[in-house]
Amino acid sequence: MIKIGIIGCGFIGTQICSAVDSGAVPAVLFGVFDFSDEKANAVLKSLKSGNPKKCTPEEMIESCDLIVECASQDAVLKYALPAAENGVDMMVLSVGAFQNPDFYQKVKEAAAANNSKIYVPSGAIAGTDGLKSAAVANLSSVSVTTRKPVSGLAGSPYLVENSIDLSNLKEPTLVFEGSAAEAVVAFPKNVNVCATISLCGFGFEKTAVRIIADPTISENIHELEVFGDFGHMKMMIENKPSPLNPKTSYLAALSAVSTLKKITDPMQIGV
Numbered sequence: 001m002i003k004i005g006i007i008g009c010g011f012i013g014t015q016i017c018s019a020v021d022s023g024a025v026p027a028v029l030f031g032v033f034d035f036s037d038e039k040a041n042a043v044l045k046s047l048k049s050g051n052p053k054k055c056t057p058e059e060m061i062e063s064c065d066l067i068v069e070c071a072s073q074d075a076v077l078k079y080a081l082p083a084a085e086n087g088v089d090m091m092v093l094s095v096g097a098f099q100n101p102d103f104y105q106k107v108k109e110a111a112a113a114n115n116s117k118i119y120v121p122s123g124a125i126a127g128t129d130g131l132k133s134a135a136v137a138n139l140s141s142v143s144v145t146t147r148k149p150v151s152g153l154a155g156s157p158y159l160v161e162n163s164i165d166l167s168n169l170k171e172p173t174l175v176f177e178g179s180a181a182e183a184v185v186a187f188p189k190n191v192n193v194c195a196t197i198s199l200c201g202f203g204f205e206k207t208a209v210r211i212i213a214d215p216t217i218s219e220n221i222h223e224l225e226v227f228g229d230f231g232h233m234k235m236m237i238e239n240k241p242s243p244l245n246p247k248t249s250y251l252a253a254l255s256a257v258s259t260l261k262k263i264t265d266p267m268q269i270g271v
């Protein structure tokens with residue numbers, strides 16, 4: 001069985017540890033890392049099987065087959081390259097880190113040179129299968145509209161830097177419009193899905209993003225619209241936010257677990 005290390009013991013990290021612990025994912029949990037000791041201890045305490053421990057990312061790179069990053073874009077920037085250079089696979093949830101083209105290229109080349117893989121789950125969005133297929137031919141436009149409750153956007157650098165206060169919002173309001181490259185920097189914890197969509201085919205500069213703060217909803221809603229040689233695709237998903245982190249949809253954690261199941265399964269189904 002593959003040996004896994006988890007960086008980030010928040011909502012997604014906890015769900016992944018639990019899936020490995022229960023046997024739903026056939027893997028061995030080597031260890032966990034979080035810069036909050038409290039979070040790491042809480043996850044370890046919740047597990048019933050195996051002998052996982054707190055460890056450093058460097059120890060994971062030394063001993064694991066696969067590292068799952070479910071922490072922050074900073075963690076990707078810090079650990080993705082050393083992992084790839086050491087032939088260790090990595091699953092990345094904070095996908096926005098890949099908007100830097102030099103960094104993305106370096107990680108990709110290091111993974112190719114050292115026979116390792118970088119896995120990017122579909123996360124909180126659907127439609128990556130159709131978009132990837134469509135991108136084999138010409139695409140003419142790709143756009144994502146993300147609609148979140150105010151609690152799902154609070155504290156984002158873009159809102160803070162532009163002194164945008166959403167606390168008294170009464171109706172849906174467009175708070176951002178721009179490229180995916182700009183969106184994942186402006187809202188690093190809110191629209192990693194736009195990074196994933198960009199990587200599927202049209203790129204960070206050409207993928208268009210709109211972010212709407214909506215005080216009338218409780219779901220995180222993502223709409224994807226694609227035009228190309230294949231035709232026209234529209235996808236809309238209404239995600240329940242996770243109970244622990246309103247910015248993150250429950251589906252994002254399910255998608256990480258599903259990707260781990262796919263990695264460890266001899267049957268590979270779907271694009």
Ligand SMILES: NC(=O)C1=CN([C@@H]2O[C@H](COP(=O)(O)OP(=O)(O)OC[C@H]3O[C@@H](n4cnc5c(N)ncnc54)[C@H](O)[C@@H]3O)[C@@H](O)[C@H]2O)C=CC1
Binds near residue numbers: 012034092121192245
């Ligand atoms: N790809 C996708 O579709 C989605 C991606 N995400 C992203 O996945 C990541 C995890 O999400 P959640 O579990 O909901 O977050 P969370 O906030 O519940 O947990 C993140 C944990 O990582 C820790 N952490 C952050 N930076 C770290 C670092 N550099 N080193 C060590 N520990 C660090 C924090 O202390 C926290 O315990 C976030 O970056 C989030 O934005 C979330 C939803 C969808």
Ligand SMILES: O=C([O-])CC(=O)C(=O)O
Binds near residue numbers: 190191250
């Ligand atoms: O979970 C979501 O709905 C989207 C999200 O936070 C992200 O893409 O970073």
